[in-house]
Amino acid sequence: MPNFDTGCVRVRLTCADDLVSAVQVGSERPDVALALRGHTADQALQLVPLLFALCGEAQARAGILALAAARGEECVPRLDPSVQCEVLREHLWHWLLDLPPLLGEKALQHEFVTAAGWIEEGRRDELHALLASPRIAALRLRLQQADESPSPQPRLLPPFDARSSLAEWPRLTAGFCRLPDWCGNAAETGAIARQQQRIENSTLLLSARWLARFDELLDWATDDEQVGAGGAVSATPVAPGIGRSLVETARGLLMHEVVLDGERITDYMIVAPTEWNFHPQGMLANHLLGQEARNRDALQQRVRHAVAALDPCVRWELEWV
Amino acid sequence: MCLGIPMQVVEVGGVFAWCEGRGRRERLNILWLGETSPGDLVYVVLGQAREKLTVQRAAEINLALDGLAAALQGETNLDAYFPDLTTHQ
Known part of the structure; x- marks a missing residue:
């Protein structure tokens, strides 16, 4: 069976006078929509969760709602329990398995296995007790101590549902899927964008991305989640035979737009969070530009922290130009 | 994604x-x-x-990935990669 390249975020750094003088960020990934065009709507609904088995709930829901919208059915914004569960499990994975090694500590594997079960079983009090435990408090402290410099003026994507998105983006195009923009500029999506009303500073530390994910876990654990949080879904007809859905996934905003000719799909657009967060003019490029580059190992570690904070859904590679 | x-x-x-x-x-x-x-x-x-x-789920995912790889190489008739799906038409 042939190998299959699932995609890559490539970060190219140019250094001059011991500083990072240029940053190129690019997301390279297969255009999944190619495999969906020409199939019937029902076939697409079976294919999408197969191709995206990890975020299958979010992708499947986005596909179902976009197709229903293409047939004229609106979905008002609401929290989808299955997608929300998937979002919370991803947040938990990042906090208990990814973050500790990044801070030089051991992954909390047993805690993850137990807490993932609590989320599936709806045991909010148990998760709350874990999030409030001294061990997690120590991890939060280490995270904040490890943070170095604030990100320059982050541009956070405002909240959208499917209907309100039409005013901003009347139609989705292949170019927009590769390089999405808000008012002509890059913007960041994810838990931090969903919680921007809680954020006071105009500059943000990298740790703010991790803390925003933590807050979504805490909101669920305290039964205080809001429509618009991770797991929010909505859909709207764009025109006869054209439907759009929006789903707030763990990594941020996911958009599907489907064009039907009868029962057959003639076009399918998917805009994924990684394309927002790893935009060539986005937060990562701005954050790295001008960083001290005398010690390449230290710089590489800073790149690793910044990429992890933004959480790509594909592998990443660093190249020195 | x-x-x-x-x-x-x-x-x-x-x-x-x-x-x-x-x-x-x-x-x-x-x-x-x-x-x-x-x-x-x-x-x-x-x-x-x-x-x-499961064995069946792994086979379905592998077929879907094969189909996607074929589509990326310009193939337009993907029915052979999704035999279970085409029978549902």
Whole structure:
């Protein structure tokens, strides 16, 4: 069976006078929509969760709602329990398995296995007790101590549902899927964008991305989640035979737009969070530009922290130009 | 858009396992999968075994990935890659 390249975020750094003088960020990934065009709507609904088995709930829901919208059915914004569960499990994975090694500590594997079960079983009090435990408090402290410099003026994507998105983006195009923009500029999506009303500073530390994910876990654990949080879904007809859905996934905003000719799909657009967060003019490029580059190992570690904070859904590679 | 691939566990040692699939061989952490044995099929994303797969589910995902690879190479008739789906038309 042939190998299959699932995609890559490539970060190219140019250094001059011991500083990072240029940053190129690019997301390279297969255009999944190619495999969906020409199939019937029902076939697409079976294919999408197969191709995206990890975020299958979010992708499947986005596909179902976009197709229903293409047939004229609106979905008002609401929290989808299955997608929300998937979002919370991803947040938990990042906090208990990814973050500790990044801070030089051991992954909390047993805690993850137990807490993932609590989320599936709806045991909010148990998760709350874990999030409030001294061990997690120590991890939060280490995270904040490890943070170095604030990100320059982050541009956070405002909240959208499917209907309100039409005013901003009347139609989705292949170019927009590769390089999405808000008012002509890059913007960041994810838990931090969903919680921007809680954020006071105009500059943000990298740790703010991790803390925003933590807050979504805490909101669920305290039964205080809001429509618009991770797991929010909505859909709207764009025109006869054209439907759009929006789903707030763990990594941020996911958009599907489907064009039907009868029962057959003639076009399918998917805009994924990684394309927002790893935009060539986005937060990562701005954050790295001008960083001290005398010690390449230290710089590489800073790149690793910044990429992890933004959480790509594909592998990443660093190249020195 | 987290694309992953199915792999097969070939050797287990503690919480790690050597897995093979789609031309790759990788050592992966399997602790959160529960009891895991050689021959088990797992879904791998970003170098991590995320969940166990049934034989049928792994075959369906592999076919879908083959179909996507064919589409990326310009093939337009993908029915051969989705035999179960075309029979549902």
